[in-house]
Amino acid sequence: MLGKPWQELAEKDHEVYACIESEFKRQEEGIELIASENFASEAVISSMANIMTNKYAEGRPSKRYYGGCRHVDTMENLAIERVCNLFSCNHANVQPHSGAQANAAAFLALIKPGDKILGLDLSNGGHLTHGSVVNFSGIHYKPHFYHLDTETELLNYDQIENLAESVKPQLIIAGASAYPRHIDFKRFREIADKVGAYLLVDMSHIAGLVATSLHQSPIPYAHVVTSTTHKTLRGPRGGIILWNDEKLTASINKGVFPGTQGGPLEHIIASKAVAFREASFESFKTYQKLVVQNSQVLAKELISLGFKIITGGSDNHLVLMDLSSTETSGKALEEALEKVFITVNKNTVPKEKRSPFVTSGIRLGTPAVSTRGMGESEMKKIANYIHLTYKQQGNDEALAKIGEEVKTLAKQFPLYSEWTKSK
Numbered sequence: 001m002l003g004k005p006w007q008e009l010a011e012k013d014h015e016v017y018a019c020i021e022s023e024f025k026r027q028e029e030g031i032e033l034i035a036s037e038n039f040a041s042e043a044v045i046s047s048m049a050n051i052m053t054n055k056y057a058e059g060r061p062s063k064r065y066y067g068g069c070r071h072v073d074t075m076e077n078l079a080i081e082r083v084c085n086l087f088s089c090n091h092a093n094v095q096p097h098s099g100a101q102a103n104a105a106a107f108l109a110l111i112k113p114g115d116k117i118l119g120l121d122l123s124n125g126g127h128l129t130h131g132s133v134v135n136f137s138g139i140h141y142k143p144h145f146y147h148l149d150t151e152t153e154l155l156n157y158d159q160i161e162n163l164a165e166s167v168k169p170q171l172i173i174a175g176a177s178a179y180p181r182h183i184d185f186k187r188f189r190e191i192a193d194k195v196g197a198y199l200l201v202d203m204s205h206i207a208g209l210v211a212t213s214l215h216q217s218p219i220p221y222a223h224v225v226t227s228t229t230h231k232t233l234r235g236p237r238g239g240i241i242l243w244n245d246e247k248l249t250a251s252i253n254k255g256v257f258p259g260t261q262g263g264p265l266e267h268i269i270a271s272k273a274v275a276f277r278e279a280s281f282e283s284f285k286t287y288q289k290l291v292v293q294n295s296q297v298l299a300k301e302l303i304s305l306g307f308k309i310i311t312g313g314s315d316n317h318l319v320l321m322d323l324s325s326t327e328t329s330g331k332a333l334e335e336a337l338e339k340v341f342i343t344v345n346k347n348t349v350p351k352e353k354r355s356p357f358v359t360s361g362i363r364l365g366t367p368a369v370s371t372r373g374m375g376e377s378e379m380k381k382i383a384n385y386i387h388l389t390y391k392q393q394g395n396d397e398a399l400a401k402i403g404e405e406v407k408t409l410a411k412q413f414p415l416y417s418e419w420t421k422s423k
Helices: 014-028 042-048 071-089 100-108 157-167 186-194 207-211 246-256 266-278 282-304 331-337 368-369 376-391 396-411 416-423
Strands: 092-093 116-120 142-147 171-174 196-201 223-230 237-242 318-322 344-348 361-365
Touching: 014 396, 042 266, 071 092, 071 207, 071 237, 071 266, 092 246, 100 196, 100 223, 100 237, 100 246, 116 157, 142 157, 157 186, 171 186, 186 196, 186 207, 186 368, 207 282, 237 246, 282 318, 282 368, 282 376, 331 344, 331 361, 331 396, 368 376
Parallel strands: 116 142, 116 171, 171 196, 196 223
Antiparallel strands: 092 237, 223 237, 318 361, 344 361
């Protein structure tokens, strides 16, 4: 790989170049623990910078509203073929600009405005697009929510079934943004069938684990599956929709265009195709195994240091710290950790008592650090840095010393070595 794709901006637009370089340095020198973030490969990043951004291609391959689409047709069909092979499904739409757009299109395809939906409560690990009252999903549809079991902090499928029988939703949403355990999609489908609802699975967070058979696939059970492409799947920022039933094809495709989007971002779809190919390699499965192992080590080490971890551990890529019994809020610890170059995000926890802008939790994820090649030893060091930062909040001198240790650790695992050399 030669110089950085943005290198020529140094002369053509130095202000933008400086912003990108500063972000490059931040990523290189810090520890990224945000569960929904990852580091895409050089090939994925480079493939986004291509001339397909010049082409309007509203519609589907071979059914466009513009001429001159034969090459983007070939490329988009390649992306569709690759993602269908990766997840063993019959149909795919690779055009959604994001996971939220994919969910909006799926809602439009499956149900009507005013219909009832049943999703995981946001404070219990759900997502904005699963019924939050400030989101389209809670504005245009009637949201109802299931919660984690108050004792086990796990999904209680019997409770969800009882609630579904009471609510009688037209759509049930399975999937989460802050749930550290396996999800039983087969059980969700049984519940949906019992009440006559569609089952939509949002696997955005665990798509990489599903692709490598480290988590039960929702494809055999869900009517529709949505996902982002940039989290554990390690592609460009974007979304996808997958399904098996041919009868849903027309409504899903119309839900994307013209329902919720105009022209697709064909340069990003090209990059998605690159990522889908990378995810089919054996090395990608080895990587996903490391993601899970690192998550489990991180959780275990944090528990040994006295922190409360929701559900007591992790089966996937994320760990949820519960600070509700302490005087430290999620926001305060997030800000303290940023001072030592560790990036996390504050997050609500079950039985949340603080405001959603302050929170009592911290969400941690291992996809990005695993991409850099970090393992068990590094997870133990990171857990210790988190603990030290927690203890030294407000002590700028102590935090500065911790920050230098974090930067030293990060430098041992170069992010993009060839691009670093080109600086």
